[in-house]
Amino acid sequence: MPADLAVIGLGHLGLPLAQAAAAAGIKTLGYDPDPRPAAELAAGRPPVSGSLSASEIRRMLSGGFRPTTDPAELGRVRTAVICAPTPLGPDRRLDLSAVGDAARALAARLRPHTTVLLESAVEPGTTEGYLRPILEEGSGLRAGADFHLAYSPSRLDPGNRAHGQANTPQVIGGLTPACTESAAAFYSRVSDKVVRARGLREAEAVKLLETNFRHVNIALVNEMAVLCHDLGVDLWDVIRCAETKPFGFQAFRPGPGVGGHGHPVGTVGPHRSLPLVELAGQINERMPGYVVQRCATLLNEHGKSARAARILLLGVTYKPDLADQQGSPAPEIARRLMELGASVGYHDPYVTDWRVHDRPVPRADSLYEAAATADLTVLLQHHRTYDLQGLAVKAQIFLDTRGASPAGAAHRL
Template sequence: MPADLAVIGLGPYGLPLAQAAVAAGIPTIGYRTGPEAGSLSPAEQRRMLSAGFRPTTNAAELGRVRTAVICAPTPRAAGGGLDLAQVEAAARTLSAHLRPHTTVILESPVYPGTTEEFLRTLLEEGSGLLAGRDFHLAYSPSRVDPGNRDFTPANTPKVIGGLTPACTESAAAFYGRLTDKVVRARGPREAETVQVLEANYRHVNIALVNEMAVLCHDLGVDLWDVVRCAETKPFGFEAFRPGPGVGGHTVPQDLTAHGGRTLRMVELAQQVNSRMPGYVVQRAAALLNEHGKSARGARVLLLGVTYKPDLADLYDTPAQEVALRLMELGASVSYHDPYVPEWSVLDRPVPRADSLYEAAADADLTILLQQHRTYDLHGLSVKAQLLLDTRGATPAGAAHRL
């Protein structure tokens, strides 16, 4: 059966889209743009393949579909902005095979104006076709939340902004096959800026509660009880919780690298969140000292090193910096994570604990960095000599909480 959809980029944005499309009965091919790592388990990927999903390395197949969605990752560049190299590579590859009447949609996180000023130019120059006349062009924020069992592509509204009204309607017709609700933006710039707002909303609110965590510790206030009580307010408040740092594929965007536009709140949030791994290590060293031990030579066990619970994704995980800083203090670091069989920090393999309870009992300090469902936190709090909980997941009084 010929494919109806091409997903270009099989990383954290592309694989979930392909999974949703295959589940909706859409014949789908996938084309890689680089060494991408997604959040789907091997079992989920096997189910996709059995349902008809077909990865391909033949770029010519991109010209045989009705819809092509570019989901290439845009990681943080060296200068702090977004690296659009994989989006550019995807556009150049697609443009060489683009046919009239195809609908092209960009889902990658990008700056406002990228679809019109960057992607459109590449597609038109490479194909000889005109966007809005010969093919449809639109932008839609990805809105992927790996591991979230409550919100799936089917019940998550999809925002769409097309180059023309006809472009918007063509993209809406495609997404209407995947989701219960389509939201039409005025154009691609508005849709792109939705993505910027949503990404920054997360980072800014996490930064606020991270600062509150530091303040509450200094004041001797139980932050976790504060959040528990505050989230009972039925309006004007959404609960966020602190942690050892912010990982994942969503990059905060202050737009400094895009025309020099600075969002001061986002810039400050980045500073606050980037300090959290160091703060966790500071708290760890203080706890060891309070119990008559030095960080130098201490055996420290890290629990959960992925950036999100119940996933194998290590992208930008704060555990990396926590481990590195502990090693720099002279600690002997090991880890346990049911989703990560091997882990390295700066190419230095970190020993993995096979027996969780024995390792916790043997360690001078155990630090919970990620709250995987498989962890029995009550049992761990009993076994561990000293437990620092950065997620507020342990029972009150069972551990030292961030």
């Protein structure tokens, strides 16, 4: 059965787009070379931890969404959106291998007049310099003449109920003005506002700026957290006061690490580096170690040693009230504590089984009993179900890395 749209890649980027398209009445094909996502979706189950609910998937299926692993079906759509993952490789550059695989699968079936869009996080120049040659060589068609090619940075914020696909402006940049307008025609069906960039590179650089902006500002406030602790200054009170400034300031808050699917990009191309972004990445990567250092210090101050200490970690996901663990600092913190000889347990209402380097970590069944018996309880993620005042009273020592507990109720990062 032909579809209007093919979403290539059924992960954290592709699924929400497919959901929005199906809700807008667009016949949507979801393609992934991995058979597991398609099988889970066809059975009405979420393939990605913390993504869509089973009821949301059922609504997508009833609205015309169809998952598949057959690349031949990609030749029967008018619009194809590549949502392949681009993780950091060993060289700290974005790994484009999944984007390349998706492009080759599409190119072999690409028809004239199809609109091809890329949403994956990439460096400026990737759509034209990397994706375009694969599509043209595999199809024999020319981008900008035989088919439309454009880039649109994904702006999804998992768990954000205030801003979704419809009410988040969609930035687009095409290889040609006609490509831009073709992309705009598609995105106007799923988004209330479309913002046209000058071209491909400008649209790609939007994603670069937005991701690096987040990481640099988190690094700044993480650095402030370390400084303020050393000076005996309440950073959370500092932030509370600073955010009353009506201009020139946006509040960010420290934590045990950054987490999430977006990676800071400090090197663009073979010879272009962004030293500020690279430094921000180093600062943020040091935060798990700083948390462990604070744990050891607090135990020592109470006459205890990290060796053989019972430590309870609360919240191991990267965002509150979600099951998604992508990039969470919790495994690194747990590993370092274990290396110090501590006995580590955890509690998370969204994670029933947790492993650190293939080693199972015991889950606390009774939260308050576990907090009372642990030598140290550490809040890593503030899920709404946690009564922090009550936990602080029960815990022998309570370290809050999120600044979410009432003032004076716990030790803060």
